[in-house]
Amino acid sequence: MDSLVSMRVFCLVAELKSFATAAQRLRISPAMASKHVMQLEKRLGTRLLNRTSRRVSLSESGALYFEQARQMLDSLDEVEAAVSNATVVPHGTLRLTAPVWMANTIFAGVLADYQARYPDVRLDVDLSGRLVNLVEEGFDLALRATGTPDEALIARPITRVPFYMVATRAYLDRAGPPTKPADLAGQAMLHYALYPGESVSFTGEHGTETVKLNPVLRSGNETLLHMAALQGMGLAFLPKWLVAADIAAGRLEHVMPGQVIFEGKLFAVYPSRKYLSAKVRTFIDFVAADRRMR
The missing domain is CATH 3.40.190.10 (Periplasmic binding protein-like II)
Structure with missing residues (x-):
């Protein structure tokens, strides 16, 4: 039995978590797909797949073998395509x-x-x-x-990722609409936990100015910070893609858009x-x- 074919069968079964579905893709019988995997396990001397009546999952050895085998097969496909001037179909x-x-x-x-x-x-x-x-x-x-x-x-x-400082109109009315960076000092900040420090530097037409805010909520989950901002809890520093629709709809306001804070x-x-x-x-x-x- 061809070891390379057995390897391809095993990788497809592992990806699809099903002998039947993999066999259908390969146009062989489920019994033949199972035989290929069993032959591979026999040759390697270890169980690659855990099988029950309802599901198929990788064993610890199988997970290690799968990653190496998948990389090798992908590389082989690329080499064969280059030699034959063919295009590899992503799969x-x-x-x-x-x-x-x-x-x-x-x-x-x-x-x-x-x-x-x-x-x-x-x-x-x-x-x-x-x-x-x-x-x-x-x-x-x-x-x-x-x-x-x-x-x-x-x-x-x-691509570039602009980050905007945003807040609701209700929060800005309550805390005072800022017109310059110094107006933000001490305001409620929804702080991203992986961002170092509690000070934010603003670079505008008059140079760079650093202000310290009051972190009323700290989290490493931007979705939570986004939702808290929509509740009017404070100022949040979030990626444009996450808040563009809210700004367009008026749910959030871009605070001092002329001040560039960060663009990653x-x-x-x-x-x-x-x-x-x-x-x-x-x-x-x-x-x-x-x-x-x-």
Whole structure:
């Protein structure tokens, strides 16, 4: 039995979590798919998949083998396509991690359009907000808004990310509408926990001025800060994509829009150029080219 074929069968079963569905995709019987995996397990001397009557899941050894095998197969597909001047059709599961605030209609639209163009790619998106280890946790790609990407990883800039200071009209009327940075000193701040310090620097036509605010709520979850801002709890410093619709609808106001506070960059981060599969490459190119992300 061809070991390479068995490896492809195993990877597809692992991705789809089903022998029957994988067999249908490969146009073989479920029994043959099971035979391929059993042969692979026998050759490796370890169980790769845990099987019950209702579900299939990776064992600890299977998870390790799956990540290495998937990278190898993706790389092989790329090499064969280059030699034969063919185009590799993106396929499989793209595991992606991104900031919490990317749970917005703009990014959801980008995901929908990408999947419509590449229907053989399944998207597994983690928006937990934690800084994951791409290699150890088996992620293909991370989208990260930062000024200093990890030097141990490959980072491609995608777009600029403006951050706005926003608040409701009710809050601004209560606290006093600011006309200059000094007016913000001591005001209620909905503070992002990963942002160092409680002072904010404003750069405008008269130079840079730093003011200290009063953090009445601290959280590492931008969605909570966004909702608290909508409740009139205080000032929040949030990405434009998350608050643009609220500003347009009048639910939030952009506080002193002439004062530039911070504009970060969104990077596509991945472990190595060596195993840049078609699904990763096309996703990065698709996001970078989409006008909604600018």
